[in-house]
Amino acid sequence: MDTARHTEQMNRTVYRRAPGPVPVLGQNLRLVDDEDDAALADLMERAYAGTIDEHLGGNSDGAVEIADWRPDAVPHASFVAEEDGIVAASLISKNGDDFWLAYVITHPEWKGRGLGTAVVAASLRALDAPVLAGCTDGNTPSERLLATLGFTPVPR
Template structure:
């Protein structure tokens, strides 16, 4: 598990983001399936159905702090949820054709700016790209 306290973010290239909306759900589900295919997180929450995952996220979603990059289709997303008093970075999703271009960092940074509150994140053991992204944005590991 990781935690980030409110603090200035590192300099990032400017990439336009927008808040997620209800009409994005089907495209988010498809993006999630594409992004996670062949990765350590392919089975998502015990299945490989992005629509099920997005539907499960919606009841605890914080849409004003969840962002997408929409450039001729969704390229990346940062989905925030709230559980009790805690904000969680539930998903960071980047289309496989667009990985390694800073899109994940851009959407997570937009979420962090919108919240200005502590944020928690869980990472699957062995998901090194997610661990690097979180660390680069100021998240620190916390004991379970």
């Protein structure tokens, strides 16, 4: 797929982060495992409901999105934060030679506490490689998170 053309049609900007130091944030982080899929699907539906990304991917079914992510998943760099269940996740995928921040998901009741930043920072530390991320234009929390962690827009 032509990523640049695809992101323009979706009104999304591609960001890139070069390898480098990443802050250590958060506690209660662990790697994603196969048994997390149902919880991740539920978390995704709750987190995206009513947001600019609610219908990204053509549906709002978290189980479909997680199943679509799994074939290209990078489990050694995908993390969840737990507080009486999974409350945030950073899901990394690989497309060719490129690592992608596929999803950053935070439960609505846990937003604004730095958990999204913590799980993404853990993913970046695990990879120590360039990482790309697509962000819907106008998704201010995601744009802010990416900028905080050193991502910069890729020229179109």
